[in-house]
Every structure is written in structure tokens, then in C-alpha cells.
Amino acid sequence: MLLAAQTDTTDEAIGALVAARQARQAIFDKPDPPDVVVVLDEAVLRRLIGSPQVMFEQLTQIADLSGRSYISVQVVPADNGANAGLGGALNIARGDGTPDVVHMDAVEGQTTERRSLVRQAAVAFERVRGDALSRRQSRDLIFRLADELWKT
DSSP states (O other), rough: OGGGOOOOOOOHHHHHHHHHHHHHHHGGGGOOOOOOOEEEEEHHHOOOOOOHHHHHHHHHHHHHHHTTTTEEEEEEOOGGGGGGGGOOOOOEEEEEEEEHHHHEEEESOOEEEEHHHHHHHHHHHHHHHSSSSSSHHHHEEEEEHHHHHHTT
């Protein structure tokens, strides 16, 4: 479900969304968590959604998670201009002994195991990742952006 499509803002509905998100995040606290590689455009880190306090908390959460050995967060700097990731978000899932799967975000989204599309998505992802800052530089940038919000 897209959050933008969520129209039920009752405490119960919001509580259910929070509980579902917490359950998904719990996988990272298990003994053998999955490896995750995330590449973000700097613009999404600067876009104020909610209050500065909410954004501060979100940014520090991302930066803290990026300190875990199995979570890599990299940021593509805004001054890089156009890059292969501007076509939209994508998720590539790889598992032991299972075909790779790619989900490409759009209005309805598309998920496929079709090798040619998975390969194209993987190439695009690696190009974007090549344009991104290192993990350490990205983490430093995220903390700097959080500090800027803290001061407002």
C-alpha cells in the first residue's frame, strides 16, 4: 500500500501501520539479518516531510542503521545532476537458490523475475551506486543534514 493512498488517519489505522513497519524492521535484529544496500538521492533527505523534529529523527535513524555492517546506505549528491536512478525507485531481491526478483516503482508497480529486466535493473543500480558517495561519506552527510534540522 502506498502511504500517499492512505486516507484513514484514525489512531487505530496509524497504529496498525506503525506495528507493521516495526514488524518488518525486526528482521534486522535477528541473529542472521539480510544484507541490504540502499542508494538514496540527496533530495529525498532534504525534502521536509513533517516537522523538522520528525525529519531529524528519521535522518538519525537512517544514519544509525547505516553503521551496521550488513546495511549499506549511500547517497547520490544533488550536484551530480542526472543519473540512472531518476527513472524511479527499484528493489532487487537476491536469495540463495532462488531467482533474482526486481520490483520497479510506478503508479501500480511491477515485480518480475524476467532475467532481461532484472539484469537491466541491476546495471542501472550499479551505475547509480557508482555515482554515490562512499558509505562513510554518506553517513557523515546524513548526520550533517540532521544537525542542520536540529538547529532550526
